[in-house]
Amino acid sequence: MKKAALSLAAFFITAMVFTMPAHAAGTKMPSTMSLTEQQKKEIESLEKEVLEKRKHVISKYVEYGVLPKEKAEHIKQHMDRRFNMMKQNGFVPKPPPHKLEKRHHHS
Template sequence: MRTFWLTAMAAVFLVAGTVAFIPLEAGAEGFNRDVTLTEEQQKEMGALHREAFNKQKDIVNKYVEFNVLTKEKGEQIIAHFERAYKELEQNGFIPNWERPHHSEKQDN
């Protein structure tokens, strides 16, 4: 039971840490799709995202070290972060907040 609660708390902290980077009102309104960042802006955003990714990776690795997460689950979470970073990089560091969410994919 203790493992369950530790895992649940780890999940809550990971989600809260990730959601903190996304504005609450991220949606079609207030999001300018017509912007392209300059090379310098992309480098700056890339550095910030890489820094955030490395910090999240450190957190996940600590949870693995403390046996809150299994090594396999930690690797899975880190792989997800890497895919998200690569997608951002491909999009010129303009986030794609309009893609369907997991629940919307299941409804189709």
């Protein structure tokens, strides 16, 4: 069971790495960036393929007894909501919200 949990964690970490915004890599993204309709269609097609593959993996975890069916459905619904949000945003990743830096005050 521990091995399965580690595999599941590795899957989600990998998923996060591939969907990480460019900002995290140290590059700034223009706030007005947009894609052409053709580019959006191509990205949508690729994202749909990725979504279906990820859902298939989740289904396999259910089949192998790693995840309960209810949890898997919740995960899949979240994946669908995220896909729809990306589509709504024209498949251009949004930069993360501004995070306040910890300020160190020296006397």
